[in-house]
Amino acid sequence: MADSPDPPPSRPTHRPSLRELEAARARIDGRAHRTPVLTSSTLDRLSMATLFFKCENFQRGGAFKFRGACNAVFGLSDEDAARGVATHSSGNHGQALALAARMRGVNAHIVMPENAPAAKRAAVLEYGGQITECAPTLEARETTLATVVAQTGATFVHPYDDTRIVAGQSTATRELLEDVADLDRIVAPVGGGGLLSGAVLSAHHFGRGVLVSGAEPKLADDARRGLKRGERLTPKPPKTIADGLRTALSPLTFGILRAADTAIDVVSEAQIVDATRLVWERMKIVIEPSAAVAIAVALTTAFAGERVGILVSGGNLDLDILPWQRPA
Amino acid sequence: MADSPDPPPSRPTHRPSLRELEAARARIDGRAHRTPVLTSSTLDRLSMATLFFKCENFQRGGAFKFRGACNAVFGLSDEDAARGVATHSSGNHGQALALAARMRGVNAHIVMPENAPAAKRAAVLEYGGQITECAPTLEARETTLATVVAQTGATFVHPYDDTRIVAGQSTATRELLEDVADLDRIVAPVGGGGLLSGAVLSAHHFGRGVLVSGAEPKLADDARRGLKRGERLTPKPPKTIADGLRTALSPLTFGILRAADTAIDVVSEAQIVDATRLVWERMKIVIEPSAAVAIAVALTTAFAGERVGILVSGGNLDLDILPWQRPA
Numbered sequence: 001m002a003d004s005p006d007p008p009p010s011r012p013t014h015r016p017s018l019r020e021l022e023a024a025r026a027r028i029d030g031r032a033h034r035t036p037v038l039t040s041s042t043l044d045r046l047s048m049a050t051l052f053f054k055c056e057n058f059q060r061g062g063a064f065k066f067r068g069a070c071n072a073v074f075g076l077s078d079e080d081a082a083r084g085v086a087t088h089s090s091g092n093h094g095q096a097l098a099l100a101a102r103m104r105g106v107n108a109h110i111v112m113p114e115n116a117p118a119a120k121r122a123a124v125l126e127y128g129g130q131i132t133e134c135a136p137t138l139e140a141r142e143t144t145l146a147t148v149v150a151q152t153g154a155t156f157v158h159p160y161d162d163t164r165i166v167a168g169q170s171t172a173t174r175e176l177l178e179d180v181a182d183l184d185r186i187v188a189p190v191g192g193g194g195l196l197s198g199a200v201l202s203a204h205h206f207g208r209g210v211l212v213s214g215a216e217p218k219l220a221d222d223a224r225r226g227l228k229r230g231e232r233l234t235p236k237p238p239k240t241i242a243d244g245l246r247t248a249l250s251p252l253t254f255g256i257l258r259a260a261d262t263a264i265d266v267v268s269e270a271q272i273v274d275a276t277r278l279v280w281e282r283m284k285i286v287i288e289p290s291a292a293v294a295i296a297v298a299l300t301t302a303f304a305g306e307r308v309g310i311l312v313s314g315g316n317l318d319l320d321i322l323p324w325q326r327p328a
Numbered sequence: 329m330a331d332s333p334d335p336p337p338s339r340p341t342h343r344p345s346l347r348e349l350e351a352a353r354a355r356i357d358g359r360a361h362r363t364p365v366l367t368s369s370t371l372d373r374l375s376m377a378t379l380f381f382k383c384e385n386f387q388r389g390g391a392f393k394f395r396g397a398c399n400a401v402f403g404l405s406d407e408d409a410a411r412g413v414a415t416h417s418s419g420n421h422g423q424a425l426a427l428a429a430r431m432r433g434v435n436a437h438i439v440m441p442e443n444a445p446a447a448k449r450a451a452v453l454e455y456g457g458q459i460t461e462c463a464p465t466l467e468a469r470e471t472t473l474a475t476v477v478a479q480t481g482a483t484f485v486h487p488y489d490d491t492r493i494v495a496g497q498s499t500a501t502r503e504l505l506e507d508v509a510d511l512d513r514i515v516a517p518v519g520g521g522g523l524l525s526g527a528v529l530s531a532h533h534f535g536r537g538v539l540v541s542g543a544e545p546k547l548a549d550d551a552r553r554g555l556k557r558g559e560r561l562t563p564k565p566p567k568t569i570a571d572g573l574r575t576a577l578s579p580l581t582f583g584i585l586r587a588a589d590t591a592i593d594v595v596s597e598a599q600i601v602d603a604t605r606l607v608w609e610r611m612k613i614v615i616e617p618s619a620a621v622a623i624a625v626a627l628t629t630a631f632a633g634e635r636v637g638i639l640v641s642g643g644n645l646d647l648d649i650l651p652w653q654r655p656a
Contacts (some may be wrong), residue, residue: 286613287612
């Protein structure tokens, strides 16, 4: 660190203010896609509700994650940006950060376990990210990240325990509120809680009383149980097919969801797979199982009679073996 | 026929006039979806062109076929409509006709071979169609259809050799021309030729010099060969994976395409499968292999430097086994 004039600032983890939400909105404008809102008479009939699908599967990088990454990367000073960004997520966040960094013309260092799937490595490289390998343990991951940050002066961007990320994700809900009048509810899947926390904040500031709730796999219902108990739970990653939802809430996202008394509904693995397939078949869009979780909740008719906005979180998945082709 | 006051009129098979195109447009307005036009920076890069995807996979019934069926059904007099409509196509056209008839509150008689796949039967029934079974031969199909028409007085609606159908399909191109300025070219896949004929007519009347070309599987290049030779070819249905393109041109569609001297490009089965998968992966939309044929042509960089509108014909396919999972 001797040659780094300013040590990289530790990341902001406070609840984003209205001003930070507005700044995020301005920052992603023209950089992220304003994704379309689709409807489906078939899914309306089956859910007994009126559903509005905010299609973040059409977002750059194939998932909402680009919003937060873009806000983080373009919010840096030129000096900080020049030293690059870094993260240890090799999933949608890592790819989104690599893409946002490339758009700003700076480096993205992505720490990945040496046994990471080839497809994930390829996606990060395709977006121009620089991979640093580590042993496949949590400890090695954090040590390696710290080393990368120390050596390069890059700014660490956490996938969800980060003010800039939550503010960025909030823009999906804000656009939905602008595009669809008189929503009764907005539903988002919950993994680390960034998307849902952003929804809670956007609804609070711009939503005129719209309800926000979360959706989780039964196999990964740590957010639901933790919010009920008033205590953040961090179980081992569960085995749900909704691989984007295996992470636990962070202190930041848990705090936002708890303060809003956010309810979470859960669905089974079979319901997730069925909802994924139904959306492919009837809406002709490719969504990942994590995105189907909120739709699966709607299909239980839990929201009968309501006008419901659903955050369709992403469309990245392995097309070699589809969810309904895997052994149960 | 003794009790039928007016025998059903034989179907119109003349080239649709400007007035008929305008009437079709007015008739489908508010009944068919005005489908979105999507873009993809990845596919632009690979094709070296600027592509605009007119997403008829999002059309009612999952394919452009609803446009023609809707125009035919809603163009009938109340008296004719009351006697229903009939066809012998069990694919996208049969389903589209059933759906349009249900919207008008009249019967659709769909003649299907007794060995038709269960999924096709189910789709027709779901849209409210009435299935009449026949032996699995061309002769039985036509005899059975004639009997249904004689018994019910229903109006036969051919899937493409029909003025009303071609006029209906033309509306896809007209919308695309309205939504995207300064296109150099519009490309459509060619099976029976209804979609491409409609494109030729819309471009002629509304396109200000835009070029129109077709796309065919090499395995089913009867339109290309026939147009070159100046003679309509009607080979046995070929085995291409693009199952919507196994039919041959009709006298009506051959005449329209020949008069416009329409060029057709061809692609291999592997190119069709690769293009299908690429669109699913990168654009996150479900398209059928027939729709991928025009995209596969663009991916050969055949249209480098051009602004190209592509008619994405439909998104109906078997999700149990994907095109890239089938043995070659």
